[in-house]
Amino acid sequence: MDMYHEAILEHYRQPRNWGVLQPCDIDHEEKNPLCGDRLRLTVRVRDNHIAEIGWSGEGCAISQATASMLGEIILGKTLEEARQLTKEDVLDLIGISLGPVRLKCALLSLKVLKVGAYGLAGWQEDDSR
Secondary structure, three states, rough: OOOHHHHHHHHOOOOOOOOOOOOOOEEEEOOOOOOOOEEEEEEEEEEEEEEEEEEEEEOOOHHHHHHHHHHHHHOOEEEEHHOOOOOOHHHHOOHHHHHHHHHHHHHHHHHHHHHHHHHOOOOOOOOOO
16 A cells, blocks of 8 residues: 555544534535535634634545545635645645546545635636636
């Protein structure tokens, strides 16, 4: 098993920032209808920076591990920095090739972040943002 597979399994087994925050400034949940993965993201913002993040969900190792990994990299960033994250950034985090169905699993946390924080209802996985 390579280091990317190990990192995915590590984050899946011991997720970082697990648990929803109450109260919070951002609270959004999405579901991947193709596989049933579900993710809820909660964020506390202080001085335009992501001060705390919490999440909950259920689904495959890819969707849940990516939520944990994404949470680690956005903590402390400004909202604008988080908004600039792209699907390539997320795919670099997991470091493995994915088919179309697993790609949606991997990008679920990015979609939840962007839709929840910025109301980007039209956001698509193939968007270059």
